[in-house]
Amino acid sequence: MGLQLPKRMPARTRRVGLLLAGAATLMALSGCSAQEKESIKRLAQPIGISDRTPEIHSLWMWTWLAAISTGIVVWGLIGYVVVKYRRRSDDEIPVQTRYNLPMEILYTIAPVVMVLVFFYWTVTVGNEVQRKVAHPDHTIDVVGQQWSWTFNYVADKDLDGQTTVFQPGTTADPPTLYLVKGESVRFNLSSPDVIHSFWVPGFLTKLDVMPGLHNSFDLTPTRYGTYRGKCAELCGVYHSRMLFNVKIVTKAEYAANLQRLKAAGNTGLALGSRETYTIAGQKGAGE
Numbered sequence: 001m002g003l004q005l006p007k008r009m010p011a012r013t014r015r016v017g018l019l020l021a022g023a024a025t026l027m028a029l030s031g032c033s034a035q036e037k038e039s040i041k042r043l044a045q046p047i048g049i050s051d052r053t054p055e056i057h058s059l060w061m062w063t064w065l066a067a068i069s070t071g072i073v074v075w076g077l078i079g080y081v082v083v084k085y086r087r088r089s090d091d092e093i094p095v096q097t098r099y100n101l102p103m104e105i106l107y108t109i110a111p112v113v114m115v116l117v118f119f120y121w122t123v124t125v126g127n128e129v130q131r132k133v134a135h136p137d138h139t140i141d142v143v144g145q146q147w148s149w150t151f152n153y154v155a156d157k158d159l160d161g162q163t164t165v166f167q168p169g170t171t172a173d174p175p176t177l178y179l180v181k182g183e184s185v186r187f188n189l190s191s192p193d194v195i196h197s198f199w200v201p202g203f204l205t206k207l208d209v210m211p212g213l214h215n216s217f218d219l220t221p222t223r224y225g226t227y228r229g230k231c232a233e234l235c236g237v238y239h240s241r242m243l244f245n246v247k248i249v250t251k252a253e254y255a256a257n258l259q260r261l262k263a264a265g266n267t268g269l270a271l272g273s274r275e276t277y278t279i280a281g282q283k284g285a286g287e
């Protein structure tokens, strides 16, 4: 390998250097699958599948870039002072810098500026993720209960515009949520028991499902496919089995699923429990 280490380096330093270079080469050469390489390019984020995900993805990438740049500057300065002010043979202690006002102002202001920039972009992207659609094409009432999900397709115009049908699930038989590519959805979240969290990793965002509080969010799926969803809030003994699938399909396939649910007799709004209605001051989802 064409690695040239300076001749005057002590033998031990050279050995360590060669070892590190060897390890780095091995890591670079060891096979990453095409999928892993793709994932590395997104810095481990899943592929975004909604109209809200590009913004979240840029926030993720820019945050990493900011963190890495800060790291490089800080590590660089540490390395610089370690080398430049290392102990020398003349044994003189370097100048000790204390009460350096400009430096203290710099290291107070710099982090404050960084936090403000992160804050601004987090709020901006947060608002975009929370942006509500005026008239969503579909309304789905999601019920998270110990320990599965129920998806209510509320008076969907792809059925008859009146009948609400539901897809129940169990830990043994996780439900599948159907969505139409290119059509907006409003998710209304409710829980009859404890706090769950509705998480489809491909949405790059998640939202708590709280008893007595009706969180909701809107988005438009942008990519066909079958994806995974799960509960992201420790909610009891079978939390890890609160899984579901998400299928982003064509309008025809979506309508066929609604027909199937209706034919199976899954009509009406299934909210998991009466509790959803009876917590003081709260209305049930879909009311």
Ligand code: CUA
Pocket (backbone or CB within 6 Å): 144, 145, 147, 195, 196, 197, 231, 232, 233, 234, 235, 236, 239, 240, 242
């Ligand atoms: Cu529901 Cu964890």
